[in-house]
Amino acid sequence: MKVTIDGFPIEVEAGTSILNAARLIGGDIVPPAMCYYSKLEGSGGKCRTCLVQVTKGSEKDPRPMPKLVASCRTTVMDGMEVKNITSPEVIEARKGVVEMLLINHPLDCPVCDQAGECHLQDLGYEHGAAKTRYEFDRRTFEKIDIGDKIQLHMTRCILCYRCVFTADQITDHRIHGILNRGDHSEISTYIQKAVDNDFSGNVIDVCPVGALTDKTFRFKNRVWFTKPVEAHRECENPKCCGKVTLWYKGEDVIRVTARKDEYGEAEEFICNTCRFDKKKTSDWVIEGPRKVSHKSVISSNHYDTLKPLPVVKTNPVLMEANKEQFERETRL
């Protein structure tokens, strides 16, 4: 099937969604997605950030679609023409969607551990307005403890359902879900501290915001002060691939995450042993530094040479004299 997105034609198989067709083309024309996750079946259709305009339905029926459609849930038709960033209507609608998502978001980015790699932050930066028009109290929830490894911040949740699909499809039983409905819906477990499945840590990676974060990394450091390094290990768990990104601060691994692709999706899921228990360099085979986009805040202040060249050439006489002076001054 031939589909044209923002003027770029591509041949795709029947049943492909517009979003996936756009991802095959790549570049700026890929609609952003907050709830769709290509590795999770049934995800998508919740957040409405991927709205696009279909200007020509198909070759047989060339009428445009009357409303903007969610590109993650709409399959392509032969001869379909889609407008994403070339349509001012889509840009305007996306701005509205971002505002809607941020209505109940607490905007506590300075506190949040996800800041710097948060999709909602990026989306708000690219599409949102600088000021909020909302004047009422944001929703609040009673804090619940869902386990010793994962921290839940319900106020930050955008109800994308990704973690629910992850628990359904990656782990063997799901014990958390969305309770209540409408404005009151919340991610929760009925029994506190209940999330203990071996693959439960993946909900941290799939969460597009900071609602589910790593408790072992909580407030340890900001993402942009750490250095991501690709590594792997032979994991005993057959379902775990063992390929991860280690986040270094100095010589210490302070966080382990799955490797994420350009759309922020985990390439392969990892088990909780790899994620939470293996935090020594000796546990891993280091592959090399992770490539970070120069637009990302994570790439700031990272230099190519790990050890800067000495300003003064090593001179043993001078070093000895400096040491003596330093000791004398400390005594004083």
Next chain:
Amino acid sequence: MESLSNKKKQLTVKPLNFWERAYLPAIVSGLGITMKHFFKKPVTIQYPEQKREFSENYRGMHSLKRDENGAERCTACGLCALSCPAEAITMQAAERQKGEENLYREEKYAAVYEINMLRCIFCGLCEEACPKEAIYLDGDIVPSDYLRKDFIYGKDKLVEAPLNQ
């Protein structure tokens, strides 16, 4: 060689006359200028004892602010350290415990906050980056000291004094 610009001037040094060669009149007139300054207002001030008024946008020593209830505003978000071109700021965050709500404004706070005053160039970018209005360069001139390690200012020197003191 002929000058390219034609702006060259030939200088002539006139020989000194008798009064100029006598040396004393020149000394007396020079002393006269010195004496005249005894009765003028001095242009310099005795710095540590006297201080000039700072201009309104003067950037001096940093101070970490407290909010209207006396709680520390800084939440250790790291944006000041990120924006710092001299990499003078470091910090360590900690989680606020129960009962510390009057000490720290947010659930995360800076347990350690250090500024290396020797590295700092007083550009004020940290002030601009701060989302919590917690850091301002509204202090005095950073005093001199003898040891390098004493220029690393911790929270004891940076945090504003509590309100009721």
